[in-house]
Amino acid sequence: MLLALMGITTFGFGCAYLVAPQTMAALGGLAITRPAAEAELRGYYGGLQIGMGVLFFSGLFRASMARVGLWAAAILFAGNGLGRLFGIALAGAVDSFNASGVLFEFGFAAVAAFLLRASSPPQPVESP
Numbered sequence: 299m300l301l302a303l304m305g306i307t308t309f310g311f312g313c314a315y316l317v318a319p320q321t322m323a324a325l326g327g328l329a330i331t332r333p334a335a336e337a338e339l340r341g342y343y344g345g346l347q348i349g350m351g352v353l354f355f356s357g358l359f360r361a362s363m364a365r366v367g368l369w370a371a372a373i374l375f376a377g378n379g380l381g382r383l384f385g386i387a388l389a390g391a392v393d394s395f396n397a398s399g400v401l402f403e404f405g406f407a408a409v410a411a412f413l414l415r416a417s418s419p420p421q422p423v424e425s426p
Contacts, residue, residue, distance in 0.1 A: 300409055301357040301367050307402075309351025316344030326395055350374065365417070371410035379403035 315322045319339035323330050330336055350370070357367030382400050386392045 300413060301354045304371055304406055305351045305354035308347045312344050312347030312351055316340050368410045368414050372407050375403045376407035379407060
């Protein structure tokens, strides 16, 4: 279920950035000042998120990819959340866009980490 939600979210946002970078940038308060900036948004925000979505979806269809998707989610969303928190701290201000981003990113990372831990096989206890 989590992989499906993350897949829909990242794939959807990626497609939106690929098709309408101006509109998506405006949601985050970003200004596109030159054509190359649109290429950056389409590539990084669009292409990367589409790739993440495909990775998460692959875990729904291939059992061997489920843990890979969860590991990717735990690491990537935690990194994204930490970067966003760092940016908020440097800016000294937070808006609703970034506050919701922090909740979304750390929420996905935490649930992915929980699912990884819950699905890990028990480790045998070695006797001395």
